[in-house]
Amino acid sequence: MELLANLSQGFAVALTWSTLILAISGCFAGTIIGSLPGLGPSNGVAILIPLAFSLSLDATEALVLMTSVYYGAMYGGRISSILLNIPGDEPALMTTLDGYPMARQGRAGDALVLSGVASFVGALLATIGLMILAPILARIAYLFGPAEYFALYMLAFCTLGGLSSRNQIKAGLAAIIGLAIAMIGLDNTTGLPRLTFGSLHLMDGVDFLVAIVGLFAVAEIFIYMESHGRESAIGVKLERITIPFREIGNSAVTMLRSTLIGFIAGVLPGAGASLGSFLAYMAEKSLSRDKETFGTGNPRGVAAPEAGNNAAAGGALVPMLTLGVPGSGTTAVLLALLVTLNITPGPLLFEERPEVVWGLVASLLIANFVLLIMNVPLVKLFVRILSVPPWILLPGITMVAFGGIYSLSGSSYDLVLMLLFGLFGYLCRKLDVPTVPIILGILLGNHMEDSLRRAMVISDGDWTYLFTSPISIVLWLAAIGGFVAPMFLRNLLRTPPRVED
Amino acid sequence: MKSRTKRLFSTLTVLAGISAGGAVMAAECIAPANPGGGWDFTCRTIGKIMYDIGAVSDPIQVTNMAGGGGGLAYSHVVNERNDDPELIVAASSATATRLAQNAYAGMTADQVSFLGAIGADPGVLVVAAGSPYQSLNDLLDAVKADPSSVTFAGGSAAGGFDHLKVLMALNEVGYNDVTKVKYIGVDGGADALTQTIGGFTQAMTGDISEVVGFLPTGDVRVLAVFTDERIPGFESIPTAREQGVDLVAVNWRGLYVPKGISSEAYDRWSTALAEVAASPEWAAAMQANGLAPFTRVGDDFQDYLAEVIADIETLSREIGVIQ
Numbered sequence: 037m038e039l040l041a042n043l044s045q046g047f048a049v050a051l052t053w054s055t056l057i058l059a060i061s062g063c064f065a066g067t068i069i070g071s072l073p074g075l076g077p078s079n080g081v082a083i084l085i086p087l088a089f090s091l092s093l094d095a096t097e098a099l100v101l102m103t104s105v106y107y108g109a110m111y112g113g114r115i116s117s118i119l120l121n122i123p124g125d126e127p128a129l130m131t132t133l134d135g136y137p138m139a140r141q142g143r144a145g146d147a148l149v150l151s152g153v154a155s156f157v158g159a160l161l162a163t164i165g166l167m168i169l170a171p172i173l174a175r176i177a178y179l180f181g182p183a184e185y186f187a188l189y190m191l192a193f194c195t196l197g198g199l200s201s202r203n204q205i206k207a208g209l210a211a212i213i214g215l216a217i218a219m220i221g222l223d224n225t226t227g228l229p230r231l232t233f234g235s236l237h238l239m240d241g242v243d244f245l246v247a248i249v250g251l252f253a254v255a256e257i258f259i260y261m262e263s264h265g266r267e268s269a270i271g272v273k274l275e276r277i278t279i280p281f282r283e284i285g286n287s288a289v290t291m292l293r294s295t296l297i298g299f300i301a302g303v304l305p306g307a308g309a310s311l312g313s314f315l316a317y318m319a320e321k322s323l324s325r326d327k328e329t330f331g332t333g334n335p336r337g338v339a340a341p342e343a344g345n346n347a348a349a350g351g352a353l354v355p356m357l358t359l360g361v362p363g364s365g366t367t368a369v370l371l372a373l374l375v376t377l378n379i380t381p382g383p384l385l386f387e388e389r390p391e392v393v394w395g396l397v398a399s400l401l402i403a404n405f406v407l408l409i410m411n412v413p414l415v416k417l418f419v420r421i422l423s424v425p426p427w428i429l430l431p432g433i434t435m436v437a438f439g440g441i442y443s444l445s446g447s448s449y450d451l452v453l454m455l456l457f458g459l460f461g462y463l464c465r466k467l468d469v470p471t472v473p474i475i476l477g478i479l480l481g482n483h484m485e486d487s488l489r490r491a492m493v494i495s496d497g498d499w500t501y502l503f504t505s506p507i508s509i510v511l512w513l514a515a516i517g518g519f520v521a522p523m524f525l526r527n528l529l530r531t532p533p534r535v536e537d
Numbered sequence: 538m539k540s541r542t543k544r545l546f547s548t549l550t551v552l553a554g555i556s557a558g559g560a561v562m563a564a565e566c567i568a569p570a571n572p573g574g575g576w577d578f579t580c581r582t583i584g585k586i587m588y589d590i591g592a593v594s595d596p597i598q599v600t601n602m603a604g605g606g607g608g609l610a611y612s613h614v615v616n617e618r619n620d621d622p623e624l625i626v627a628a629s630s631a632t633a634t635r636l637a638q639n640a641y642a643g644m645t646a647d648q649v650s651f652l653g654a655i656g657a658d659p660g661v662l663v664v665a666a667g668s669p670y671q672s673l674n675d676l677l678d679a680v681k682a683d684p685s686s687v688t689f690a691g692g693s694a695a696g697g698f699d700h701l702k703v704l705m706a707l708n709e710v711g712y713n714d715v716t717k718v719k720y721i722g723v724d725g726g727a728d729a730l731t732q733t734i735g736g737f738t739q740a741m742t743g744d745i746s747e748v749v750g751f752l753p754t755g756d757v758r759v760l761a762v763f764t765d766e767r768i769p770g771f772e773s774i775p776t777a778r779e780q781g782v783d784l785v786a787v788n789w790r791g792l793y794v795p796k797g798i799s800s801e802a803y804d805r806w807s808t809a810l811a812e813v814a815a816s817p818e819w820a821a822a823m824q825a826n827g828l829a830p831f832t833r834v835g836d837d838f839q840d841y842l843a844e845v846i847a848d849i850e851t852l853s854r855e856i857g858v859i860q
Contacts, residue, residue, distance in 0.1 A: 082571050082572050083572075085572040086572060086599070089581065177731050177735070178731060178734050178735035178736075179735065180735070181732060181735055181736075181737030182721070182732075182737065222606070222694055223694075224694045224695065224722045225694075225695055225721070225722065226695050226696070226857075226858070227638075227694045227695040227696030227697065227700075227722075227858045228696075228858065229640075234642055235642070236604065236605030236608040236609050236612060236641065236642050237604060237605065237609065239604070239605040239606060239608060239640075240603075240604060240605060240606070305724075305728060305731065306724075355731075359727055359730075359731055360727035360747075360750050361724075361725065361727040361728045361731055362724070362725065368725075369571065369572070372572070372574055372577075375746075375826070376577075376578055376581075376826075378825040378826070380749050380750040380827075381727075381750055382749070382750020382751050382754070383750070383751060383754040383756065384750065384753050384754060385750070446600075446601070446602055447602075447604065447609065486723075490721040490723070493688065493719050493720070493721050494688045494719065494721065494737065494738065496685050496719075
């Protein structure tokens with residue numbers, strides 16, 4: 037019953053008027069930030085940190101504001117994924133795959149409500165997991181070394197081929213381009229710059245947001261200009277918005293499975309939300325009997341990545357609070373905030389500063405319900421944005437994106453880079469090369485390479501080191517299964533051509 | 538329709554307000570990283586204390602200019618703000634390391650004026666509780682005997698300050714084959730500690746602030762701290778010097794100013810910085826953030842820095858980070 041006592045102590049902190057108002061405004065601001073391409077949770081939180089200082093909030097209040105912005109952004113990211121086919125932030129990437137086709141079929145409202153509920157389930161269960169299991173789960177991080185992380189990323193890459201049902205070679209090519217882009221910047225293992233051509237701007241590598249906004253939003257503008265609006269993706273049919281109870285019911289198991297996968301990915305400091313939503317989507321696709329409908333507007337393809345990435349966001353708080361290890365870009369910013377507020381995250385944080393931890397947990401629970409209300413009954417508000425004609429909407433979105441990208445480094449270099457990505461994205465669209473694997477290559481490539489190189493340093497270049505622990509062996513088997521199985525199963529599962537005579 | 542357009546525009550206006558930030562003409566402190574990091578802390582804390590104790594007349598505005606590990610801000614100051622007397626920039630050991638390694642696209646340390654350092658995060662070497670190495674010398678001897686038996690993990694990339702600390706310590710005990718020493722750079726000190734507790738690496742090299750949260754759990758043991766004296770509050774941790782390894786390696790926090798400003802302007806800033814160093818507010822901020830006293834201002838600091846940069850350059854050449 038200690039848990040309940042702790043929790044009631046937390047609610048005592050979280051249910052003051054000022055904290056409650058902070059949580060609600062944080063959720064609102066977060067949803068907006070998340071839904072705007074170019075502004076993701078990590079730069080959204082970073083932009084708002086100075087605000088926390090100037091309002092001179094105390095530790096708990098600042099943490100409540102920032103984490104509600106974080107959760108809000110994770111919810112909000114899906115909105116532009118579904119409505120515009122432009123991911124609002126990197127974890128929302130996978131939601132474009134089925135969310136946008138659903139919107140094209142006039143089911144934008146269904147997709148938004150369903151993904152809102154999935155986000156809620158993922159985030160709520162992850163918060164409960166954080167509450168009950170954090171001190172135990174933290175120890176999982178001690179079991180994952182470079183070899184295990186490499187196997188985990190291999191698992192992700194091996195299933196990547198199955199992402200595009202139309203042309204696997206083009207999907208593979210796109211992933212390789214993404215990997216090549218990921219190589220740009222300072223090489224961690226030797227400390228030497230690679231492919232930077234002496235430019236300081238490229239030393240830190242290419243920011244995901246620059247690539248996402250360029251490949252999706254800017255490319256969309258080019259297509260729109262070229263076709264005078266006819267071929268543009270924007271302009272979705274709208275129908276009456278109802279709550280799709282049947283689909284929510286059908287996806288219940290999907291949500292639970294994806295929450296588990298996402299939460300585990302979040303708890304592992306080297307994985308994070310993007311990997312969580314990717315693995316949740318791929319797992320759902322491979323378990324499903326109607327694989328071919330994924331990518332064409334399958335509701336479960338919307339529920340899976342959203343439950344996955346929100347659960348990962350909650351999971352990522354576990355290593356951040358208990359080890360001080362950030363599991364994602366956003367938690368890295370939150371961690372820096374904690375340290376500035378004179379809170380030292382670590383194994384003893386739960387005992388030493390219970391008011392901070394339990395106040396945070398309680399306000400996360402509150403934020404979740406606020407977000408559910410904001411994102412389900414009020415979803416009409418967001419859908420109505422669609423009735424703005426594309427010739428206003430598109431330039432507007434792009435201007436916001438330019439502002440967001442400029443805020444990353446305050447230099448025009450990223451803007452130029454973003455335009456180049458836009459041109460490249462336009463070419464890809466013309467050549468029918470999918471852009472999602474490019475982003476995944478950029479997102480996962482660095483971590484995968486770093487893990488491999490670290491493993492090789494530790495083992496003096498002995499590659500058998502990669503298969504020495506039970507965890508890595510299991511992950512390798514799953515990776516090989518994920519890569520090979522579709523090749524054989526495809527033939528088995530394909531319905532034989534009907535005999536006509 | 539009209540109201541929707543208006544809504545869009547109001548969002549844009551808010552956003553423009555956020556990103557435009559400061560048009561006010563007051564003194565400015567550039568933090569060459571995103572909000573929340575060490576450089577950001579330096580700017581915000583020192584700037585606030587300068588104003589609070591009356592060392593400057595107006596509040597100091599903090600600008601974040603992330604990129605190139607501080608290189609973007611450095612080139613901005615050298616090329617565009619070289620004679621701006623109302624500008625200070627946050628710096629640390631990382632700035633010195635990168636300058637020594639020519640990581641700022643050919644720019645050198647003499648293109649700005651270093652003002653001083655007023656606090657430092659002491660370097661430490663840490664092992665897991667169950668590690669066979671009981672003292673700093675146990676660990677260094679093991680590397681000498683068989684460099685492949687020990688992998689060090691640290692929060693900076695290879696060639697970064699965490700890596701160099703290990704090599705400097707080994708140099709002190711007469712081991713010079715620095716390319717044989719195994720080091721992996723992971724994402725931050727806490728991650729390096731996790732890998733060490735997990736047994737994937739044998740020792741963690743970092744700053745004491747990165748270890749503080751783990752000390753009371755008994756999961757780790759700090760073999761040595763690289764300071765002159767034992768640190769107040771951590772008296773049980775022996776210094777490297779006591780163990781016969783004559784190395785002082787700290788991650789200092791300080792400031793630089795543009796090269797082209799007048800000597801009066803330079804003196805004004807160094808006086809202000811010295812006042813901050815002596816203030817009780819700064820003492821409290823240091824304690825809260827795990828910094829140890831380390832005050833070197835003006836010429837004293839520039840001499841210290843020249844020495845550090847020369848050392849790092851030599852070592853970096855040996856491990857091949859620079860040619």
